[in-house]
Amino acid sequence: MIQRRIGIIMNGVTGRMGTNQHLIRSIMAIRQQGGVALPNGEALIPDPILVGRNEHKLRALAEAHKIERWSTDLAACLANPNDSIYFDAQSTTLRAENVKAAIQAGKHIYCEKPIATNTSTALELAHLAQQAGVKHGVVQDKLFLPGLQKLKRVIDSGFFGRILSVRGEFGYWVFEGDWQEAQRPSWNYRKEEGGGIIVDMLCHWEYVLHNLFGPVKAVSCLGATHIPERIDEQGNPYACTADDAAYSTFELEGGIIAHFNSSWCVRVYRDELLTIQVDGTHGSARAGLRECKVQSRVNTPKAIWNPDIPNPIDFYASWMDVPDNTTFENGFKAQWELFLKHVVCDTPFPWTLVAGARGVQLAELGLRSWQERRWLDVPAIPTELE
Structure with a gap:
């Protein structure tokens, strides 16, 4: 060759x-x-x-x-x-x-x-x-994670019927750096150095939502700096000036509502560091970094709220794995x-700098939404700029 x-x-x-x-x-x-x-x-x-x-x-x-x-x-x-x-x-x-x-x-x-x-x-x-x-x-x-590729396959099959909502949970506990070394660099927690989870993760959520479900039309975001002081790489304490958690809701084109919690201050009690649940009229899916499970409407158990008796339903039992059916690259x-x-x-390569600009725009609007404590519309950015 x-x-x-x-x-x-x-x-x-x-x-x-x-x-x-x-x-x-x-x-x-x-x-x-x-x-x-x-x-x-x-x-x-x-x-x-x-x-x-x-x-x-x-x-x-x-x-x-x-x-x-x-x-x-x-x-x-x-x-x-x-x-x-x-x-x-x-x-x-x-x-x-x-x-x-x-x-x-x-x-x-x-x-x-x-x-x-x-x-x-x-x-x-x-x-x-x-x-x-x-x-x-x-x-x-x-977009190239095995779990999200499987989720895209499920979406394209029409499995969901009409998609209603998307729920994302992302994050893990990043140690403060005193009794255990931090897993992330200290600049991540300094706004003046470009840090902050809103700037970091809303860029991700924009392209995930845009490519899988549709463009984001509006955003409401609440940020927080839960840990006000951390220890840097030299062992010195420093003030955290950037957000370490974000609680964001997005309205998508077509009426889908998406909500993502992003945090470096959360202890993981879920299958993976990222999980995305999609609910539709005909079925639901739960995707992570590598796995994806689905539940159709015919397999959906009839739950009844009764806190006075032990729960009789194994809610995990009626979910099925989406098979790999291929070898996933990094x-x-x-x-x-x-x-x-x-x-x-x-x-073709659709993920251009224009797509990157959409991510920056959503992050910037997320920060502004937090500052102004209100919903903000997301103006459309054309593929070809004048």
């Missing part, structure tokens, strides 16, 4: 998500499997150059994974015509200016979400990319492969 190289500038992959999901489990995994198979019989081999500000971390990461190229000079990397894709996994506050520079250099853009700290900047990035004629995409990994890797094919073969 003929191999075809594609150079990728990977900025910010020394962080937890960039290292594990994008470098190791995506780009390196694609290289190890022999590349991405193209329709013409060629194999597309990604050739990454790692970029960042910390020379020590970059060198160590490159050596650990036998990557030949790394640099602390982004401008020089963008000037290299042999690398056609720019990927950004930095903290959100640093992203916009570097993405702009990459667009000006003619690079195709693929980046983590949120793509910017505010809607106007996010729309500017999408507009600049469209004007420059470069391919562009944003990471929307939860979601980040699967989307990387689709984006690489999009760049080289012009195959």
